Amino acid sequence: MRSEMDSMSSNKVWTLVDPPKGFKPIGCNWVYKQKIGADGEVTTFKARLVAKGYTQRPGVDFEETYLPVAMAKSIRILLAISAYYDYEIWQMDVKKAFLNGFIEEEIYMDQSVGFISIEEEQKFCCLHRSIYGLKQAFQSWNIHFDEVIKSYDFIKNEFDPCIYKKDLGDVSYILGIKIYRDRSRRILGMTKASYIEKVLKRFKLENSKRGFLPMKHGVKLSKTQSPKTDKENKKMCDIPVSLSLAAYSTLSNAQGLSVTSRYQACAGEAH
Numbered sequence: 001m002r003s004e005m006d007s008m009s010s011n012k013v014w015t016l017v018d019p020p021k022g023f024k025p026i027g028c029n030w031v032y033k034q035k036i037g038a039d040g041e042v043t044t045f046k047a048r049l050v051a052k053g054y055t056q057r058p059g060v061d062f063e064e065t066y067l068p069v070a071m072a073k074s075i076r077i078l079l080a081i082s083a084y085y086d087y088e089i090w091q092m093d094v095k096k097a098f099l100n101g102f103i104e105e106e107i108y109m110d111q112s113v114g115f116i117s118i119e120e121e122q123k124f125c126c127l128h129r130s131i132y133g134l135k136q137a138f139q140s141w142n143i144h145f146d147e148v149i150k151s152y153d154f155i156k157n158e159f160d161p162c163i164y165k166k167d168l169g170d171v172s173y174i175l176g177i178k179i180y181r182d183r184s185r186r187i188l189g190m191t192k193a194s195y196i197e198k199v200l201k202r203f204k205l206e207n208s209k210r211g212f213l214p215m216k217h218g219v220k221l222s223k224t225q226s227p228k229t230d231k232e233n234k235k236m237c238d239i240p241v242s243l244s245l246a247a248y249s250t251l252s253n254a255q256g257l258s259v260t261s262r263y264q265a266c267a268g269e270a271h
Helices: 002-010 072-085 137-151 193-202 230-246 251-266
Strands: 014-017 028-036 042-051 124-127 177-182 187-191
Touching: 002 042, 072 187
Parallel strands: none
Antiparallel strands: 014 124, 028 042, 177 187
């Protein structure tokens, strides 16, 4: 938490000011997260200060919120080209990315509990830069990055504007996908084995038998197999979402996922 607050200070994210008349501040909160490595093990424990963006007023506290995200097919194409031509593959990460973006709106935020000095306890944070949780944080960061990267003569792809990362050497792990490579045979593959194992444990399916087909032949699904209680419905609707992330590297489950996702809003045990 101290490291996060130091980042806020070094980036001059806000200035403590006396509240103007008629202002409506937004709150803030702490979010804790574990960063998982390529082997599925925890590598870092992180604490992040976020704004309660859900209290922002459209047209007053924010306008646009759009952020372009790299498409899965683009990643596959680039990896395939790299494998064919034996290109080097590197990855990068921008730390505290959102703190680099500036905001145009006048936004005031409460101070974080535990980091308030007695002399300034009546003051509020006047935000200058975007902070995690703000509605416009994604776009503010993207605008700033776009300006900086273009200053180095980079050209944005008009069909798929992408995100960029910290230089970690040879690529081995990206978007939760483990990359393995045999350069002598010009082969490159992707796997989400650690993620899939985690999903199986989550839904108590780790002891299930392995299948050779992506979907059991002759299965017929209908709405009559939907759950009868809200508790069962909540349990089941999380499964297609979890499996959809595995489709990045395991295309064989796409057909079964497509069929079962039709009942995602009210999926039962049979689905």
